[in-house]
Amino acid sequence: MSEAVKVVDDVTFEELLANPYPVFKRVRDLGSVVKVDAANIMMVTRFDDIMAIERDPETFSSINPQSLLNTVIGPNLMRKDGEDHARERAAMDPSLRPGVVKRCWAEPMQVICDDVISQIEHKGEAELFEELAAPIAARALADILGFDGVDWQTMALWSQSLIDGSGNYSHDPEIARKAREAASGVESAVDRMLPHHRANPNPSMLSSMLQADPPQTVEQIYANIKVAIGGGLNETRDSILTLILGLLQNPDQLARVRAEPSLWGQAFEEAVRWISPIGMYPRRLTRDTEISGTLVHKGEQVGLCVGAANHDDRRFSDPDKFDVFREKKSHLAFGAGSHFCAGTWVSRALVSQIVVPMVFERLRNLRLKDPELVRVRGWVFRGPTHMPVVWDA
Amino acid sequence: MPTIRFLLADGAELAVEAQNGRTLMETALESSVPGIIAECNGSAACATCHVVLPEEIMVALGPISEHENDMLDFAEAPRESGSRLSCQVRVSDMLDNVSVRIPSA
Ligand code: HEM
Ligand code: FES
Numbered sequence: 001m002s003e004a005v006k007v008v009d010d011v012t013f014e015e016l017l018a019n020p021y022p023v024f025k026r027v028r029d030l031g032s033v034v035k036v037d038a039a040n041i042m043m044v045t046r047f048d049d050i051m052a053i054e055r056d057p058e059t060f061s062s063i064n065p066q067s068l069l070n071t072v073i074g075p076n077l078m079r080k081d082g083e084d085h086a087r088e089r090a091a092m093d094p095s096l097r098p099g100v101v102k103r104c105w106a107e108p109m110q111v112i113c114d115d116v117i118s119q120i121e122h123k124g125e126a127e128l129f130e131e132l133a134a135p136i137a138a139r140a141l142a143d144i145l146g147f148d149g150v151d152w153q154t155m156a157l158w159s160q161s162l163i164d165g166s167g168n169y170s171h172d173p174e175i176a177r178k179a180r181e182a183a184s185g186v187e188s189a190v191d192r193m194l195p196h197h198r199a200n201p202n203p204s205m206l207s208s209m210l211q212a213d214p215p216q217t218v219e220q221i222y223a224n225i226k227v228a229i230g231g232g233l234n235e236t237r238d239s240i241l242t243l244i245l246g247l248l249q250n251p252d253q254l255a256r257v258r259a260e261p262s263l264w265g266q267a268f269e270e271a272v273r274w275i276s277p278i279g280m281y282p283r284r285l286t287r288d289t290e291i292s293g294t295l296v297h298k299g300e301q302v303g304l305c306v307g308a309a310n311h312d313d314r315r316f317s318d319p320d321k322f323d324v325f326r327e328k329k330s331h332l333a334f335g336a337g338s339h340f341c342a343g344t345w346v347s348r349a350l351v352s353q354i355v356v357p358m359v360f361e362r363l364r365n366l367r368l369k370d371p372e373l374v375r376v377r378g379w380v381f382r383g384p385t386h387m388p389v390v391w392d393a
Numbered sequence: 394m395p396t397i398r399f400l401l402a403d404g405a406e407l408a409v410e411a412q413n414g415r416t417l418m419e420t421a422l423e424s425s426v427p428g429i430i431a432e433c434n435g436s437a438a439c440a441t442c443h444v445v446l447p448e449e450i451m452v453a454l455g456p457i458s459e460h461e462n463d464m465l466d467f468a469e470a471p472r473e474s475g476s477r478l479s480c481q482v483r484v485s486d487m488l489d490n491v492s493v494r495i496p497s498a
Binding site: 093094330334336337340 | 440441466
């Protein structure tokens with residue numbers, strides 16, 4: 001016998017933003033699909049259910065031409081499936097493969113990181129969101145896309161405006177205006193850069209898209225570069241801060257990782273499991289079906305709460321704890337299935353091999369200025385928003 | 394139907410009947426072969442479906458794509474001369490009774 005979708009109507013939106021994990025736990029224990037009124041979405045929160053859904057894209061489709069995301073940035077690979085998706089994905093992958101990251105991007109990312117840290121090193125204190133993580137994430141992304149001469153503040157503004165526009169379900173005209181402005185800003189930058197990349201093939205994403213077979217149309221380039229800007233900046237920034245936060249709150253783990261640098265990769269995976277930068281993304285039903293016994297209907301949308309799956313106590317013991325040395329198991333912070341994050345290998349290299357090791361190397365005796373001042377917020381996107389630290393300058 | 398002999402990281406062998414045309418990764422998942430995680434479900438993006446094939450099969454299968462070649466260097470278990478992403482190898486009679494080893498990380 002299949003069950004109907006249960007409803008949670010006594011959670012506020014503010015509760016979700018402040019700390020979604022207690023809500024996720026309640027929902028996970030209540031049923032396999034639960035409508036949460038405050039978020040106006042049917043949540044899937046168990047690890048095994050999400051993994052199974054991501055192995056069945058014909059039933060749980062990403063195709064959604066009417067989505068706000070498509071309205072704001074144009075038809076893009078995140079909302080396509082099958083061959084259409086695979087072709088656009090293959091056009092960006094040559095810039096993002098792990099070997100390319102190592103050969104082509106590690107050095108420029110090192111230079112950016114060194115530059116940003118050099119600017120704050122002498123001060124002995126900083127707010128790491130604004131003074132470290134945001135500029136590094138934005139400058140690294142600009143390099144990888146092939147955007148010369150776009151400053152980090154502009155990258156960050158574009159990224160935030162596109163994200164806000166894609167989540168503008170209340171149709172706020174000011175948010176919509178900013179998103180349009182960001183979209184045309186990105187398009188002008190693409191127009192300005194394309195002749196250079198056409199004349200000088202290189203490993204950047206713009207150049208890869210031009211070299212692809214068949215080459216991507218300008219519309220495809222506009223849209224998918226916007227996906228990379230909206231999806232590749234904040235997540236990287238947030239994971240830098242989360243990894244630093246987890247280690248500062250657990251000095252014993254920090255000491256072990258610093259003593260054994262091969263553990264940096266493992267520490268990063270634990271950070272994105274612990275506070276996943278993307279907590280939820282949607283899929284649309286192409287037919288009536290059951291998710292672990294709960295009936296869902298054709299046309300409905302479910303929110304895959306990977307943030308919840310990454311705290312599923314059926315899979316991870318003591319899931320709310322940051323523990324680099326927990327039993328090794330795969331997580332869902334980068335999603336799963338054919339839309340598995342294209343930037344996985346870039347962020348692994350940048351955050352775990354370059355930025356965070358350099359931060360602890362250069363900012364001696366780094367510590368939180370006051371644990372009470374740290375702010376972590378969000379549920380669809382979550383990360384530290386304010387992190388003042390001090391060190392021995 | 395060819396039989397695939399999965400050689401697990403702990404040394405045990407799991408023989409499974411496979412369907413021609415499916416990938417080795419799909420075959421492994423259907424039989425819950427431990428060690429094949431396949432996060433990206435066959436998109437050659439995650440490198441969590443790493444297997445090692447015998448030399449003569451590698452030769453018979455022919456060259457691998459630049460993308461797979463790059464990805465294999467970053468699989469968790471070190472790459473070997475017979476390394477492949479199992480999601481990029483299709484089952485055929487050629488693989489009947491072949492040992493497909495899951496390397497230990
Ligand atoms: C820690 C950092 C990051 C995390 C946690 C993350 C997470 C994710 C997740 C969960 C998805 C799947 C969304 C869905 O299926 O609807 C995704 C997709 C994507 N990500 Fe990331 N991401 C990160 C960094 C990056 C970076 C640095 C880039 C670009 C350089 C990037 C580019 C993309 C793209 C293009 C997609 C769409 C892939 C597709 O539809 O095939 N991401 N990311
Ligand atoms: S399943 Fe991800 S690379 Fe094969």
